[in-house]
Amino acid sequence: MTAQVADTGVSAGRNADVDVDVLIVGAGPAGLALGVDLARRGVDALVVERADGLFPGSRGKGIQPRTMEVFDDLGVLDAIRAAGGPYPAGMIWQDGKRQGEHRMFDPAEASDDSPYAEPLMVPQWRTQEILFARLVELGGSVAFGRELLAVTQDRDGVTAEFASGAPVRARYLVGADGGRSTVRRALGIAMTGETVDPHPALVADVRVTGLDRDHWHVFPPRDGDDGFLAICPLAGTEDFQLAARFPEGTDLDLSLEGVRKVVAARSHLAPEAVTEVRWASDFRPRAALADRFRAGRVFLSGDAAHIHSPAGGQGLNTSVQDAYNLGWKLGSVLRGGAPEALLDSYEEERRPVAARMLGLSTAIHRGEARRSVRTTGQLGLGYRDSPLSADLREGLPKDALRAGDRAPDGSLPDGTRLFGAFRGPHWTLVAAGPETQAPALPVPTARIPAHESYGTGLFLIRPDGYVGWAGGTASGLREYATRLGVLGQALSQDLPQDLA
Incomplete structure (x- = not known):
């Protein structure tokens, strides 16, 4: 079913009954981070998630230095660091032989003003588990299996209706429900973007034998082959993340047998070296930016507002920082006596940052820019032009x-x-x-x-x-x-x- 949104134009009164202060749609990195931030501010918030559980894949596996600073403040950095590890050096293979190492990004050293110098690798499913645990520790919760159908807002609140269960009335609603955001579509907000790469990609979490866990293994295209294969050990797990590029128009086979064929065709490994496929995705790299991040009492955050190429590791990090920006503003309005006009600064500050990060991700994907802490670490991002500065x-x-x-x-x-x-x-x-x-x-x-x-x-x-x-x-x-x-x-x- 397609969600619908309406503005009745009728005021329910300043003291209109609400179930929660903030309803967050989507239990991804942005939704969970926002839930954590609001919970520690004493804001009554509820996270709802269409799926029956948290996202199971590694997808956004890079935690950038600025996001580590955010996680430090949110009280989850120790758990994040314990769960992950540094990015390994790349190892180039050709005809079954190692051709040498290469760095995936320019190295950097910690300093007095920047204690976290290099990105950390943590599979997305683990990051979300840690944020979820922190949310529960702070008294928050996630309602799983709640599919949003309709959103109706008036001057005093938002009502969300679901495929099952009772409607929820909130003072504000945040759509953090991913690139195919039901909330964004319900609001009628368009996304402007482009296809970053017309070639489809297979991304999967697999168990593999015959490869060491000290390197990110890269198998360049062979003669007559239109794609490459990369197999990266996921820190803190027994899994590898596999990525393979295919010719335009290819229908990808996400089964164990299909993945085995790709690995055998593009590397020296035998098909049976792939012992398990734990999660797999047919990924089409795209970059897109929502035309607006706010409509009345409804906000967009994370992938619902911006869709990135995975190159450079900007998507999850930009999403978490959306939540970090919006969280204190909602808390100030709801609990600190700040004027509601403060919430206007969310779009004013975050949309230009998202646009910049989209451009960077696309440039790195196309080989027009190189990964480095200076460019991808997000430590240099700021809001000098903000009305709050x-x-x-x-x-x-x-x-x-x-x-x-x-x-x-x-x-x-x-x-x-x-x-x-x-x-x-x-x-x-x-x-x-x-x-x-x-x-x-x-x-x-x-x-x-x-x-x-x-x-x-x-x-x-x-x-x-x-x-x-x-x-x-x-x-x-x-x-x-x-x-x-x-x-x-x-x-x-x-x-x-x-x-x-």
Whole structure:
């Protein structure tokens, strides 16, 4: 059945009965991450999932450095790191012989301001299990087997109807239900995109004998062959992820026998070397961006808003960071007294980032760009042009940290770290430099010496780890807090008068 959406134009009243504050459709990385973020903010949210369980495949297996920082804040990084491992070097094979290693991406080293230097490999199914466990630990839940049929919204809420079970009434709804998003189609939001590669690809999680687990094994096309084969050990498991490219128009055989034929034809391995196919997919690389990320009280997040080529590992990471951006804003509006207009900044901030990451993924897929932490790690992404970014300093060096940038990590005099001060659903004030006066605000304050990354001055760090406001003194902070409204009523009441 096709979901439908309607706006009745009828107000149900400010105190209209709701079942939950936020209904999240889809229990993928974006939906689960959003559920975790809202749960720790005390927001009553429910995740619903059409399938009977979590996604079973490895698909998005790369966790980029910026997403590791997000997972640190959400309380799941230790479990993620324990479940995964580093990317192995590639091993090129030809006629059954090893031709030599090659790096899959340019190496990088951790630094004081960026503690996570290189991507981590964790199969998507395991990442989702960890996020799900964290959600349950925080008191959240997922309702499986709930197929969305219709969405009706008015000025005070959204009603979702399902193929089975009672309707759910929520103040807001977030469509995180994948590239074929029922929510997006119900809203009538188009996606603009292109086919990245007309050649279909087989992607499968398999058990294989005869290959070491220290390398990403690559079998280039043989003479007269139109495709390649790559078999990558999935860290923390006994599985390999297999990827094979085929001529345009090929009908793929996803069975064990079909996979065995591909492996035998394109490598030195015998068919029986493939002992099991645990998950398989017929993948058609495409890049597409939703024309809007919001319609009234309904938002799009993750693959429902942007579809990536897997090259460069940007899809899952961009999706998680959609959730991280939206979560604190919904929490501020629902629990912190912030104006609803704050939610407008979600699309303003995230859609340009998604567009940029789509372009990068496509360029890497086509061999026009190379993987590196600088390009794919997402540490350099920010929101300088956002209406939430205010920087009152003048004459800054070209490379200075500015409002809208990711707030770097750093050592504190007591041996702790800035990321430790940022951790949690709050704003944080950083006072850098011995002469910088920090006002008494109802938010945690970190006082640091003049810092290589921060220089000197005051920096108000958003709950998602970006600099919201920056100034040489506290002058103007009251205006920012009043305009934005995201620090709650206590800030406006307790802010000293000399900060006006």
